[in-house]
Amino acid sequence: MSATTPPGAPARFSINQETVKQLSLPDLAKACGELGVAGVGLWRAPVQEYGVEATARLVRDAGLTVTSLCRGGFLTAVDPAERSRALDDNRAAIDEAAGIGTDTLVMVSGGLPAGDRDLFGARERVADALAELAPYAAERGVRLAIEPLHPMFASDRCVVSTLGQALDLAERFPADRVGVVVDTYHVWWDDRAPAQIARAGETGRIAAFQVADWCTPLPAGVLLGRGQLGNGSIDFRAWRDLVAEAGYTGWTEVEIFNEELWARDGREALAETVERFRAHVL
Amino acid sequence: MSATTPPGAPARFSINQETVKQLSLPDLAKACGELGVAGVGLWRAPVQEYGVEATARLVRDAGLTVTSLCRGGFLTAVDPAERSRALDDNRAAIDEAAGIGTDTLVMVSGGLPAGDRDLFGARERVADALAELAPYAAERGVRLAIEPLHPMFASDRCVVSTLGQALDLAERFPADRVGVVVDTYHVWWDDRAPAQIARAGETGRIAAFQVADWCTPLPAGVLLGRGQLGNGSIDFRAWRDLVAEAGYTGWTEVEIFNEELWARDGREALAETVERFRAHVL
Incomplete structure (x- = not known):
């Protein structure tokens, strides 16, 4: 290793593409190479834009592991036509995940349909949809990873608000088909x-571990509140230890949606994120 | 009852003062009289400004029941001087509650001290502080009512985020001294x-029932997101039934913090709130 070679990001560090969405896919791959980042979590829209096959080639050539694809889900529709479209779209997402070579499709369940006040019913519809999608995904080597979102997203984005709820859903299916984030x-x-x-670990259901600070x-709208590691209230080492103790040996994906980070040079933002990871997660 | 007499608000309907904070205490009492509202939840700052004794006289003369005083709490300080000040302030809040004739002091626990990332430790400090305050409150006929706040407030306002956590705290004390909201x-x-x-009901710990819509x-800042009844995602009748089935026979207090509501004529906003209560909670 020459003196100018960067030290390399920590093992099993993965950068979620949205964290540095100012970078094109090729620029992201290049920055990862320069900074020694070996894993990336990708998003459907930029992958579709660049092309699934082209993305697969790009990451393969760059030696990158695609740790997850974000995201499927939004499965709470009551209207049959809308539900059918959502299922079709999720099958497409599964195909894309398989196409770019990841085994993990992150699933954000969806919120309440307009005028609907029945959270419990919406969660049941998610379960019904997972039952339709899980076999399709399994045939393609993709596991559905249910992501509970913070309760502040329960009405408009994700009716699954806790790990307990996510596991209640996931455990209706074999662990190799449905996991949790x-x-x-x-x-x-x-x-x-x-x-x-610990419960998720016992049945091998931790499909992904993601970090962002609170x-x-x-x-306003709260979606872009995810903060750079170290800027907020979360004790990352405690959570890292919990997933490790539960037997998780996979990647840790940094996923931040933050206007300030997006306004900066993407490579610099990625380099900072690696440093923050060293300082606050390792 | 003459034809011009308003129908009167529903029994056990209480208006939290902050919902119509554009009204002075005398104007609030007057509007309650005109609209047949029999209960009010008050806040410390306007009570202090008007005077504790004057407030007690005002509500007594108006025939109003003070259903709660908002609020004590903010008990998570590590610094001894800061903690001591918080305890003094809470003793003053207890005195004020007793002075205006309510038996319920709403307690918002407080967030994480600056730079602190230990939520669990902060919750223990809340328990320690409650142990100091509960006897003082009991001697004055006041019950401390621990309010779990939505998890989105966990870092900056209230480390107690669920009813389960609130009950874990409350159950360390006799039920007539510490309840939950x-x-x-x-x-x-x-x-x-x-x-x-149901658990809270079994031990008689439901000290207050408050409603606002999601x-x-x-x-931005999310504090003023509480919405008018019927404008959001909450199935109020389901929650009303749950507290009733748990044996709660007390007031239902409408507590909304909302810029739009505050910008309107206070009496009109109160009248609308009564109507919304009929339409969505009764």
Whole structure:
């Protein structure tokens, strides 16, 4: 290793593409190479734009592992036509995941349909949809990874709000078909999450581990509140230890949606993220 | 009852003062009289400004029941001087509650101190502080009512995020000294809340029932997101039934923090709130 070679990002560090979405896919692959980042989590829209086959070639040539594809889901529709379109779209997402060579499709369940106030019913519809999708995914080597989102997203984005709820859904299916995502941003407040991580570990259901920090005040709409590691309230090492103790040996994906990070040079933002990971997660 | 007499608000309907904070205390009392509202939840700052004794006289003369005083709490300080100040302030809040004739002091636990990432430790400090305050409150006929706030407030406002956590704290004390607040806005997403309401009912710990609707998108800072009844995603009748089945026979307090509501004529906003209560909670 020459003196100018970067030290390389930590093992099993993965950068979720949305964290540095100012980078095109080729620029992202290049920056990962320069910074020694070996894993990337990708998003459907940029993959579709670049092309599934071209993306597969790009990451293969760059020696990158695609740790997840974000995202499928949005399965809470009551209207049959809308539900059918959602299922079709999820089958397409599964095909894309297989096409770019990842075994993990992150699933965000979807919120309440307009005027609907029945959270419990919506969660059941998610279960019904997973039952239709899981075999299709399994045939293609893709596992559906249910991501509980913070309860502040329960009405408009994801009716699955806790790891406990996600596991209640996942456990209706074989563990190699449906798992869960542990994302510090969504679960950090939950005193039951440590026990649920252990529960997920026992059946090998931790499909992905994602990190972002919890920062306040939250911005309007709250979606872009995910903060750079170290800027907020989350004790990452405690969560890292919990997933490790649960037997998880996979990647840790940094997924941040943050206007400030997006306004900066993408490679610099990625380099900072690697450093923050060293300082706060390792 | 003459033809011009308003029909009167529903029995056990209480208006939390902050919902119509544009009204002075005398104007609030007058509007309550005109609209047949028999209960009010008050806040410390306007009570202090008007005077505790003057407030007591005003509500007594108006025939109003003070259903709660908001709020004590903010008990998570590590610094001894800061902690001591918080305890003093809470003793003052207890005195004020007793002075205005309510038996319920709503307690918002407080967030993480700056730079602190230990939610579990903060919750223990809340328990320690409650142990100091509960006897003082009991001597004055005041019950401390722990309010779990939505998990989106965990870092900056309230480390107690679920009814389960609130009950874990409350049950360290006799039920007549420490209870919990069930607020639909904070618990509506929680699939465990129905069982926790039953648990709270079994030991007579439901000290207050508050309602506000969940509306999105959330505003920046999220504090003023509480929406008018019927504008959002909450099935109020389901929650009303749960607290009733748990044996709660007390007031239902409408507590909304909302810029739009505050910008309107206070009496009109109160009248609308009564109507919305009839339409969505009764």
